[in-house]
Amino acid sequence: MLKAMHINAHQDLREMHPEFSRILSAAVINRNFRDLLLNDPGRAVSRGFNGESFNLSLEEKNELSSLKGLSLSDFASQLAQL
DSSP states (O other): OHHHHHHHHHHHHHHHOHHHHHHHHHHHHOHHHHHHHHHOHHHHHHHOBTTBOOOOOHHHHHHHHTOOOSSHHHHHHHHHTO
16 A cells, blocks of 8 residues: 555656656665755756756745755655645
8 A cells, every 4th residue: 555655646746747756766866866855955956967957947946945855755755745
């Protein structure tokens, strides 16, 4: 059941904003990006990942910058509520 909830939350994120899914995917596969995202999300998103940028509005970047996650899971939960 927990796995199904996780999958549904991930699908909801992709449907809500595909860039949020890209940000989380980059954080999962790259420790340096993940650490920067958790400590300074605005900077992480502004830098992009692997030569690619994230297409977010200024409002979305500001909202994302306000997230404070102790773990990637906490961060993803907060991101899903934006």
